Amino acid sequence: MREQAVIIGIAGGSASGKTSIAHQLYDCFQGHHKVKIMKQDDYYKDQSHMVFEERTKTNYDHPFAFDTDLLVEHLKKLKNKETILKPTYDYTLHTRSHITETIEGRDVIILEGIFVLAEKAVRDMCDILVYVDTDSDIRFIRRLRRDIEERGRSLDSVCKQYLETVRPMHEQFIEPSKKYAHIIVPEGGSNIVAVDLLITKIKSIVD
């Protein structure tokens, strides 16, 4: 087993299927290796000093919304299989939760998030870079359903946020970051062939 962890970065638009692919990779490796899924979203800046109303106005699809310095610091430690204390994020409150997770050294780190490819310091930490490429209408439908069912949003708030920030920021930052990918996966987690190829490649590095 390698002394350093292998870090797989998975980027793509909101609701493109990053989490689904991350879980498929996790399920494949976890019996044989120590694996951890890391969400870039856990590194959204803490906004507990702001009232809830103010937090709803934050642009969550701009790089400034993230504490990327902390994420990179943690990735460096994880690369060396050191322990970190990871923050966790609460989408319903739009801020960090009080829970901190201790993560001990792992062989494989699967990092997923909208800016994993767009942020140079983050992508430089990854051994394999994946972009999940799913059409925007499909992503919008999935996001609408998910944000209402799981993130405590209303129909109007999802539509407003999508038009005002999610869509323009996707076009400005996320879509252009596709050029940094080693592998582009169309159709997200339902693309079994692409996920199988990815698993084969990761196995060749890890084993």
Ligand SMILES: Nc1ncnc2c1ncn2[C@@H]1O[C@H](COP(=O)(O)OP(=O)(O)O)[C@@H](O)[C@H]1O
């Ligand atoms: N291939 C798929 N077909 C249908 N629904 C999907 C598919 N992949 C993901 N979803 C759903 O879409 C939503 C967003 O998927 P997710 O993997 O969490 O995307 P991301 O992590 O990119 O935001 C979730 O509710 C998930 O269940």
Ligand SMILES: O=c1ccn([C@@H]2O[C@H](COP(=O)(O)O)[C@@H](O)[C@H]2O)c(=O)[nH]1
């Ligand atoms: O407080 C928050 C924090 C984030 N968001 C939205 O989440 C997505 C990123 O998560 P995915 O799982 O990749 O969809 C991002 O587009 C933000 O708009 C939020 O709404 N509120």
